[in-house]
Amino acid sequence: MGMIGGGQGAFIGGVHRMAAALDGKIELVCGAFSSNPERSKASGRELFIAPERVYPDFQTMIETEKNLPEDVRMDLVSIVTPNHVHYAPSMMALDYGFHVICDKPLAFNLEESYSLQEKVKETGLIFALTHNYTGYPMVKEAKHQIASGQLGEIKKVVVEYAQGWLSSFLEGTDQKQAAWRTDPSKSGIAGAMGDIGTHAENLAEYITGSRIKSLCADIGIVVKGRLLDDDGNVLIHLENGARGILFASQISAGEENNLCIKVYGERGGLEWNQMRPNDLILKWPDQPKQILRTGVGNLSESTQAHTRIPAGHPEGYIEAFANIYRNVAECVSARIENRTVNPLYEDFPKVEDGVRGMEFIYKVIDSGKSDQKWVKL
């Protein structure tokens, strides 16, 4: 695997590397870790990458690697740059025949998204998007419980993603994460809605198996001087008729990374919270509440396939992230070895999820500016 972005000082690059390394199926062999060639080199050194395979920019990396012998060159590109640098390397990697894992959101704008989707279809290559929260085993289990009808027809969804790290004007300091995420020239048209709102949207649609049909958004900029939304509340209607709420906030002071979903059907409800990820709570009108736990009892095949260690040994964020990498690695291997892959491993977010996310971002921002109540998605 080669990596684009993720040099010194980055957050998500390190996560991708740990996720890729965890299962011993992917080796990081090259990278263009920074738009600054010196920083790229330094980063490569720290990562024990052979110096000749630390590249000054992604174009050089993709071209050079393409010319290496098949058994040497990278199979896969991991793109962990800010949003405005998702499109170009993705397109080039695909053009050169490399599979891609890209951080979310898919692209800087909607046009890029459609174009990327087209390219993926055209090349037939694997393109994965790290909507990592759907990588958690108990999210798989939640999806399974609903898909298998345990809750009956779904009637209500509440998905909440509360963070507090942007409750002050952090972009006024030299915090790199805050700087680009609140900068429209790097982040795109949305702040919180793009950064975490799309995770909430992706999670809700993944778990319920139903898509948001229309929405009504109240989008705000709470911190003075900020250029992009940092707090938004959204009423949603799903295609299956369910009603719901989605909110994403980065000014909920004191919250860490509080992504939580509750789904209610005719016969029962479920709740999953990212900060206690190994629990899935099932609630029943006339039966005791149940807490399903990774590693305990008859969980779905998919839940089990995305769990590494026995019950009571907590798995977390990196492991869920690694599930995407592991699945992609299995799919890539299967292609290389020209064999079919266990369908369980084909369960990772793809370019369609990315396009969906970008459409959500555009509609939710539109709705926030509109006096009209409902906007179709």
Place this chain on the structure above:
Amino acid sequence: MGMIGGGQGAFIGGVHRMAAALDGKIELVCGAFSSNPERSKASGRELFIAPERVYPDFQTMIETEKNLPEDVRMDLVSIVTPNHVHYAPSMMALDYGFHVICDKPLAFNLEESYSLQEKVKETGLIFALTHNYTGYPMVKEAKHQIASGQLGEIKKVVVEYAQGWLSSFLEGTDQKQAAWRTDPSKSGIAGAMGDIGTHAENLAEYITGSRIKSLCADIGIVVKGRLLDDDGNVLIHLENGARGILFASQISAGEENNLCIKVYGERGGLEWNQMRPNDLILKWPDQPKQILRTGVGNLSESTQAHTRIPAGHPEGYIEAFANIYRNVAECVSARIENRTVNPLYEDFPKVEDGVRGMEFIYKVIDSGKSDQKWVKL
């Protein structure tokens, strides 16, 4: 105290009686417990009320008691009937000079509410409404934390009231509670929004000290055949500029009585959950999360005045309810004894809160039917 309603088979009447009895300051001396005189008599017998003071209807009770000697007759009327029987007994009790404690919502419709408000002003009598959730000590503490500026300026409020008991067509059985609460001729224009949405509204305004200025509601009837709303999601704006979400649902299958509020300010956030009422969680961006507990440390004077037993001895719903009764009893005693009352005891929901709640009900139901995004409250 005399009671109107609350005969055999009722739920809330028993709660009012336990709340009134708990602190030994109020004695139940008479009642018109049912619109059915026989049932009223039977109920009175069970409650050890002198048979001559068990009345066939509230009119007889109020008139008869008025004519008893001052040291014998009731001081106070407790009205625990369904919504459509709040207005008439309240008006009559006030007209005859009795203080009133009435269950919420204030009345069957807005007109009655205004008329009652007028009457209370005119008579100068005490009129309390049992928005009981604000009776919890840690709700007092939450209010105090915000009022004293600990969280900084308030930016976001999320108040959620999820129940699941109406997730099936329970009114099709002989469940009395479900029957009248879903019947427009008894409940008024709203179902869930009137029954529990007003509690959420009252709690949010009480804790934040700011009022809802405008709202945008998505109100639905989920269970087929039902005549009133059973699920509603509402975007809200507060007068102080904060943005928020309020939802009330009685079809969240598997939820018990899950009333929860989260408030975020510039400097920190707080969370209180009715089902773990002795905890108040304070969340800070750069400090450890704190769990304030009834009976531990330097809580506000009001918190302490509404707590009965030491830390670790859980107090619950009845105790919070009893705080309203205790406060009213203190205020009534002070009037009888012609002395001033400790202002801490004047903190209970009053007719204004009831009018506010009715206005909320009307606006939220209006908004639910409207294509317009924002409705002013």
Place this chain on the structure above:
Amino acid sequence: MGMIGGGQGAFIGGVHRMAAALDGKIELVCGAFSSNPERSKASGRELFIAPERVYPDFQTMIETEKNLPEDVRMDLVSIVTPNHVHYAPSMMALDYGFHVICDKPLAFNLEESYSLQEKVKETGLIFALTHNYTGYPMVKEAKHQIASGQLGEIKKVVVEYAQGWLSSFLEGTDQKQAAWRTDPSKSGIAGAMGDIGTHAENLAEYITGSRIKSLCADIGIVVKGRLLDDDGNVLIHLENGARGILFASQISAGEENNLCIKVYGERGGLEWNQMRPNDLILKWPDQPKQILRTGVGNLSESTQAHTRIPAGHPEGYIEAFANIYRNVAECVSARIENRTVNPLYEDFPKVEDGVRGMEFIYKVIDSGKSDQKWVKL
């Protein structure tokens, strides 16, 4: 009901009064609230007791009440004094034909306990001891789960009672509670073991239905200058062969009233915590963990009979305490009305439980001083 003790400044007296009042079945009609006649009078006034029935001492109360007409005089005496004043009023009340509710532990020493047990047997009167924790509905449910074999044969018990309020030399201040509880002339031979260790013992034996057969105790005085034990750890063996741990501590700084029991059988385990009393956790090797909740689903008849309000409306300490009073009231009424009583109401701690508790205190203190490993109980 008449009360002995519980005057101004007391803690447990108020709890007993609230517990007695809650269900409207018991009226407090007289009292000897303090060994100081002036304070007794003042307390009586506050409690709205007719002045002629506020007595200067318990002897006067019992004698005078005995001579009142049957339909006027008290039926029942509630004794809420420190340990060294349990025996005399209990004996006298029984001798005069009054039923008794007495705070725990049963008496000042073992001899008094046996003598009281004899007296109760002799008179045939009702004698209840307020081991209030077994009054919680979910403790009833725990007992039911085990008795009905859900967990299989019981193999292990862990019962822990941690408080921190005596982690400093509080008896050196003017805190009344600390003063008498650490004073051997008032408390008896034990401090923490008598005050809370007996609750742990009672709870463990009640829930498991098996008695402690032998024990090995490590008993200490942690705070310098203290005269009685404030921390003790005990290995226990139950009669049914199960092994376990019991600890009681009042120097676990920062703990409130953390009484918790875990029981493990061949097929599953359960956990109940006094500070979240409406939850009963059932744990299974190959099934999801279950959280049984008061008011939800098919709980035992006894659990339901000791629950007052619907699911999600938290009941707490006072309600559990009130369950003992309610049950005693039912039993007393049945005797007065010469009818049989529902056996569910006969479930409250009796003199035998008190004797058992005293034996436990003596053996655990003995063991603490002994070099011998196991002491029989």
Place this chain on the structure above:
Amino acid sequence: MGMIGGGQGAFIGGVHRMAAALDGKIELVCGAFSSNPERSKASGRELFIAPERVYPDFQTMIETEKNLPEDVRMDLVSIVTPNHVHYAPSMMALDYGFHVICDKPLAFNLEESYSLQEKVKETGLIFALTHNYTGYPMVKEAKHQIASGQLGEIKKVVVEYAQGWLSSFLEGTDQKQAAWRTDPSKSGIAGAMGDIGTHAENLAEYITGSRIKSLCADIGIVVKGRLLDDDGNVLIHLENGARGILFASQISAGEENNLCIKVYGERGGLEWNQMRPNDLILKWPDQPKQILRTGVGNLSESTQAHTRIPAGHPEGYIEAFANIYRNVAECVSARIENRTVNPLYEDFPKVEDGVRGMEFIYKVIDSGKSDQKWVKL
């Protein structure tokens, strides 16, 4: 790194590999994965190890690797075999100049332990033992809070390690984990006490900074037919005068991997639970309870150095385990590069901890058989 053991079907081998891989500092280059050469080969293939470096046995591996060029051969041996195969490969690896990471307990018996300790001293090589629970960042924080005096002098420790996976006769099936762990010829003299009791002992001594001075144990075999202890309760005294309880159980049906420690000092208490590892609860007599969280606020330097990702992104078991590998890797690199190492990285369990653990095992098993109350450790 080379690995001994951990072939197909093993549990802990996979954990060690993930832990080693996570931070990109250690590469698995060779192994003797099984005592069965065929299985070793197959395992090596799955792990993408060059076939010529997959060895039939550890002796061949150590000898062969020793003869490879310095920049090719392994630096470090990871030993993940059952207890009876810890000693021989550890001794040989040290003799051949390789650093060692070994799973706990240190050895099969006490003699081996002392001999290994001697060898480590003699060779001056790094020897790490995977008492992985002390690798958690919030365990570091707990240690720091106590060492820096926040709780005052420590008075009480309660450490509990409850599992339920051996609550039936699992060794009667073909479960490999159960088979060797309950077999005295592979596990040594202890079952649960060796397998998990030593973790509890290590954790308690690490966090408190004080050692167990004497103990009184009740050790049992609960499941019929089992050959080694599966449940034990132990009274402990620490060198600093604190009193405590330690228990380890594998028959607590329904428990997963419930390792929990509570420590109480004069001024406050703390609690940490392995199954919610990112929380450290601090309890204060007169202040709100605090929940310290990884990534939030001013945690100790060591806590921060053992945390990888921001607050609210849960880290778990593998990350804690990886902290040991990362620290060892840093120490090994420092030696190779002949530089000093940040003392934060020298914090991992060493041979002394292993000897200590073996002494604990011997004494606790002794005490379990003894009629004498206290046994010195």
